[in-house]
Amino acid sequence: MTVYNKELLEKFYYTMVKIRKFEETVEKYFLDGQIPGFVHLYIGEEAIATGVCASLTNEDYIQSTHRGHGHTIAKGADIKRAMAEIFGKKTGFCKGKGGSMHIADFSVGMLGANGVVGGGFTIATGAALAIKKQKRDNVSVVFFGDGASNRGTFHEALNLASAWKLPVIYVCENNQWASTTPYRTTTSVEDISARAAGYSMPSKIVDGNDVFDVYEGFQEALAHVKAGKGPFFLEAKTYRIKGHFVGDPELYRTKEEVQKVYEENNPITRFEQKVLKDNLLTEADLEAIKNKVENEIKEALEFALNSEYPEPSEIFDDLYV
Amino acid sequence: MTVYNKELLEKFYYTMVKIRKFEETVEKYFLDGQIPGFVHLYIGEEAIATGVCASLTNEDYIQSTHRGHGHTIAKGADIKRAMAEIFGKKTGFCKGKGGSMHIADFSVGMLGANGVVGGGFTIATGAALAIKKQKRDNVSVVFFGDGASNRGTFHEALNLASAWKLPVIYVCENNQWASTTPYRTTTSVEDISARAAGYSMPSKIVDGNDVFDVYEGFQEALAHVKAGKGPFFLEAKTYRIKGHFVGDPELYRTKEEVQKVYEENNPITRFEQKVLKDNLLTEADLEAIKNKVENEIKEALEFALNSEYPEPSEIFDDLYV
Amino acid sequence: MRQITFSQATLEAMAEEMRRDERIFVIGEDIVRQGGIFGQFKGLPDEFGDRIMDTPISETAIVGSCIGAALAGMRPVADMHFADFMGVAMDEIFNQMAKIRYMFGGQTTVPMVIRAPDGLSLSAAAQHSQSIEAWFMNIPGLKVVSPSNPEDAKGLLKAALRDDNPVIYFENKILYRESGPVPDGEVFVPIGKAKVVKEGKDITLISYSIGMKTAYEVEKLLEKDGIEAEIIDLRTLVPYDRDTILNSVKKTHRLAIVHEAVKQGGVGSEIAAFVAEEAIEYLDAPILRFGAPFTPVPFSPPLENEYRMKPNKIAEAIRKVIK
Amino acid sequence: MRQITFSQATLEAMAEEMRRDERIFVIGEDIVRQGGIFGQFKGLPDEFGDRIMDTPISETAIVGSCIGAALAGMRPVADMHFADFMGVAMDEIFNQMAKIRYMFGGQTTVPMVIRAPDGLSLSAAAQHSQSIEAWFMNIPGLKVVSPSNPEDAKGLLKAALRDDNPVIYFENKILYRESGPVPDGEVFVPIGKAKVVKEGKDITLISYSIGMKTAYEVEKLLEKDGIEAEIIDLRTLVPYDRDTILNSVKKTHRLAIVHEAVKQGGVGSEIAAFVAEEAIEYLDAPILRFGAPFTPVPFSPPLENEYRMKPNKIAEAIRKVIK
C-alpha cells in the first residue's frame, strides 16, 4: 500500500479545493453575465486532475479538453492569469484571445484546452514523440471524455503511440455523459479502457472520485511508461455533477440522480472523511488549506476583475511569429 | 461440417479463376502501356472476395478498396464493362471517369472501390443503416486492408455500427503489407480482429487463402447479423503476392518470400487439390470452368479494346443530376 | 403575414418534408434530447421518432454514414453541430460525397444534406465561430446554400431536401432567433437563384446569410448621402447566380461584396473575380470586398467586436469610391 | 550552372537543413522503405536513421503528432503522400495547427512543415490528382508555398524548414522529375516574395507551380503576335506578394492568372479580386482567370487531357482582350 506523506495529502486537498472554489466562482460570475462565451465546469471530477498531476513536473505535458480549468490548475498554472483569461482580460494566459475553452499555460507544460472534442489525442502523442526523440525522462498525458473516445483521433493516436512505444498516458474521464447523451447510448463498450487491448496497450480502471485510487493508478501508468514500455491507458470512472455547460437546462436527467452523486460520491467530501477517519490530517489542517484557497481565489478574482480588456488593435498580434 | 453442393463448388472455382485471369490480363496490358493510371492486383487474395460474396445477393452491398477488381467480379459485375472501365473506355461502368481505383457496379450492389484508404468504413456502415431503416433482410459488407485498419474511420464506423446494431460485416483482408510497410511495424496488434472487442463486436479469424474457411466464417457472420444482433468482424489472413501496384519494384522484400507463398499457399491451387483429393469435383469439371473463364476474359478484353474512349466533351456529364 | 423565427422556419421545412418523404432522416450530436444545440431540431423527435438520431461524437461517421445511406436509397441529413467541425469530415465531404456521382459515371445519386451552423456568436472563440463556406466553392460536385432570413431558410431547406445532389446548408447561429415573415403553405426557394431585395442605381451590394443584416445597414447609411444601393441576397453560393449579379452590375456600375467570413480567399473574391472577368468595362469604381481580418476569431469581447463587420466603415469606404 | 531535378532539390534542402538542425524529423507513409511515393525521400533514411519514420495510414495522427512535437520543441515535417489526403487531417490543419499560436495568445510557436504532392499526373483520377491550395488562402495562421522549379523548390523548402510558423509546401507531382539550374551552396528563397521571371509590357501573366510551364508556353505563343507578356511566379500563396503584382499590373494594364486547380474559388479568384480592388483604374482589359473546369478529375486520358491547362486556348483568349 502506498504511504502518503502529509505534504502530498495537503497538496491533494489544496488542489481539489482550489479547483472546486475556482469553478464555483466562475459559475457565479458567468451566471452574473460577467464572463463571456461558454464555460464547462470540472466540479465533481477534481480528484482526477489532482491525482494525475500530483506526479508531474513542468517538463511533463498535459493536453486538456473543453472542460479544462481543473487540469490547468492541477498542473500548477497561476490561477490569477487563468481567471483573467476566462474573463477575457489582457492579463490572461492567452491575452484574452482564448477564453475558457482555450486556456493554456505552456510555462508549466499545460499545452492547451481544446474546443474540438478529441483534438488532443494526436497532439499529446506528438509531444510524447518529441520527448522520446529528445531522450528525456518525461511523459505526456492527455485527458479526454467518454464522448471523445468515439473520435477517430482516439484510434489513430493510440495505435501510433503503441507502435512507436511513446511515453504517453491516456486518461479517460468517463463522467457518464457527453453533453446531453448518456455515454452507453453512443459508446459501444462498457469500459472504454477495454479498447486499449486493441492496441496491445495495458490499461487500468480507477475510481475517479477517489484521489488515492487515481494517484495509485497513475503511479502504475507512470512506472510502465517510464520503463520505456510505451503508452498506458487509465480510465477514471466519475460523474458530471454540473450541467454540460453553465446554463444547461439539464432536461435529460433528474435532479435526484445528480444530487445523489453529489452527496454520496463527492471527491472532496470523501477525501475529508478518509483523512480524518484515518488520522492522516486534522480538521485544522483542512481548515487552514480552505482558508488559503479562499484567499487565493479572492485574489485571482480581483486580479481578473481589475485587469483591462485587450485593445481592439491587439486582434492582429500573435498570429505569425 | 458444411456440405458443399457441386454448384457452389463450381461457383467458387469459377469466381476465383475469373479473378485471377482477369488480373493477369490487366497486369499484362498495363505493363504493355495500354491501361492508364495505376492498378492494384488482387492476385493471391481471390478466396476472400469469393468466399464472402458467394452468399450475397444484388440487394446486399459491398464497399471495396483501391484493390477492387476481385470484389467487383465476385459480386457478379459484368467483366466486359469492368475491363472497359480499367482501360478508360466509354463502355465501362463509370464511362471512363473512374478507372481501376473507382470501379463500381451499383446494379449488383457493388457500391464502389475507393482511392482513399479507409474511405469505405463509414459508407458501408451508412448503407447498413439504410437497410435497417428500410427493414430489409440484407447486409452491407466492407472489405479493407490491414493498413486501412489504422484509419480513424475504422474506429468511428465500428463504434457506430455496434451502438446502433447495424447489419454490417467488416472483412479485414490482412495481407501483411500496407504498400511497402510490413503491417506489424505500424499496426499495434497482431490480430486486427482483436480490436472488435473494443466495440463489443464478435469476431472471427479465417484462413484467407482457403475459400472454404472464408465461406464458413462468413456464414457465421451472416447468421449473427441477420439475427439482428448487430455487426460482425471477420479477419482473413492472407498475403499480397504481387507488388503493391503493377510496376512496384518491391525492394522491401525478397522474391523468395513471395515465391514461397505463391507455391505453398495459392488459394486456387489449394482449392484444386482439395476438391480433387476429396472427389468433390473432377479434373474435367475444373478444365471446363477454366475454358469458360478463358473465353469470357477474351471476350471482355476484346470488348474493352474495341470500345471507344469517351469524347472530351463528356467531361461535363454526370456531375450534377 | 405571420412572423416566425429562422429556427422555426427550418423546423417547418424539416417536418413538412419528412412527412412528404419517409426516406428523410436526421443524425447528429445531441439532436434528440437537446433538440439541437440551437434548438433547431426541437420537437422533431416527438413526431418522427427514430428518424431523428443522436450519434457518437464521430463527425466522419456522421457524414460517411449519410453518404452510404444515400447510396442505399435514403435521403439523410447530417447535422454538424458547428460548421467548425466540418474539417473532421472533410475527406468524406470532398473526396466522397462530392465526387461519388461523377467518379462512378453517373451510376448513382447522393441525395443528402449537411446542416452546418456557422458564424460568430458571443465569444465562442476560434473553434466555434467560423464561416468556411468559401472552401466549398472550390469543390465541384456540391451545392451550397446560405439563407439570410426565415422565408429563405424554409424555402432553401425544402429545396435542399428535395435535391438529388449533396447540398451543404449553412445556417447562421445569430439568425436562428430572428423573426421574419413566412407565408403559410408551401414555401420553396430554388437553389441557384439570387434575389434583388432592394433596387438601386449607384452600387450593387452583394451579401448572404448574416452579412445581409450588414448590407441593409450599409444601404441605410448610404441613403443618407443620397447613394442608392441595390442589394442582392446571393442565397446560393454554389452554383451562384451569375446572371443576377451581372445584370445588376451593368446597371449600377459599382460593386461591393460583404460577408462575415475571412476576406482573403472568401466568397467575395470569387464574385469580384467573376465580375472583373465578365463585366469590367461596366465598372466605374474598384470592386470592394468586406470580410473578416486575416486572423482566427478571438475570444475577448473587444477583440471579437473588432472582428465583426462594421457598417460604418463599409459605408465610408463605399462613399469614397463613389465620389 | 549544374542542373538537378526538382526532387533532388528537395532532397538537398532536407539534408542540408537536417544537418543544421537536429530538431527536424520527418514522418509519413512509405517514406523509409520506398523513399516516398515519388522518391522525394530517397536516401534520407541512410543518413538520418530514425529521423525519417514510416507511419501507419493515419493522416490525422501524422499531422496531429507533428503539431504536438512542434509544441514540445521539435521541428517536424509531415509528408501527406498525396495532397488529396489533407482532407483527412483538415481539422488538425485548420483548427489546431493554424490557430494554436494565436488562440493561446502567442505563448508558443508551431514550427512545422506539411509536404503535399499535388496536381494531375497520368490518369490518377479524382482522388489522387487534386490541387486544393485555394482553401488554405482562407485560413489565417498558415503560410503556403508552391514552387515551380528546382531552385525555388530547394530555396522555399529551406525557408519553410526555418520558419517558426506552420508552412504548407505544395510540390507538384509532374515537376518532381523536371531538371533546372540550382546554384551550388546555400539556396534560400524567402517566403512571401513573388518573382518577375520575364518582363513584358502588354499583359501580366501570373502563375505558380506547374502552371508556370503553361505560362511560359502562353508567353511564347503571344510573342508570335507581338504581344509581350510579363510573367510572375507567385511562389508563395500565403502571404502573397501584393506589391510585385500591383507594380506589374500598373505597368502592363492587363492581367491573367493561370493555374491547374479548379477555377471557381481558386487562387486566381483571390488575385483577380485583389487587383480589381486595388488597381482597377490601371486596367485596360478584363482580368482573365484560367483554371480547371468545375468537375472532379476524370480518369480516362481524353477526359483528363481536356481537364488540363491549354496554352493555345489561353493565348487565344488573351489575344481577344488585347485587340
Ligand SMILES: Cc1ncc(C[n+]2csc(CCOP(=O)(O)OP(=O)(O)O)c2C)c(N)n1
Ligand atoms: C469534434 C467536436 N464535435 C462536437 C463538439 C461539441 N461538444 C463539445 S463538448 C461535447 C461533449 C463531450 O463529451 P465528453 O468527451 O464525454 O466530455 P465531457 O463534456 O463529458 O467532459 C460535445 C459533443 C466539439 N466541441 N467537437
Ligand SMILES: Cc1ncc(C[n+]2csc(CCOP(=O)(O)OP(=O)(O)O)c2C)c(N)n1
Ligand atoms: C487516406 C489514404 N492514405 C494513403 C493512401 C495511399 N495508399 C494507397 S494503398 C496504401 C496501402 C494500403 O494498405 P492496406 O490497407 O493494407 O491494403 P492493401 O493494399 O494491402 O490491399 C496506401 C498507403 C491512400 N490511398 N489513402
Ligand SMILES: [Mg+2]
Ligand atoms: Mg463525458
Ligand SMILES: [Mg+2]
Ligand atoms: Mg495490406
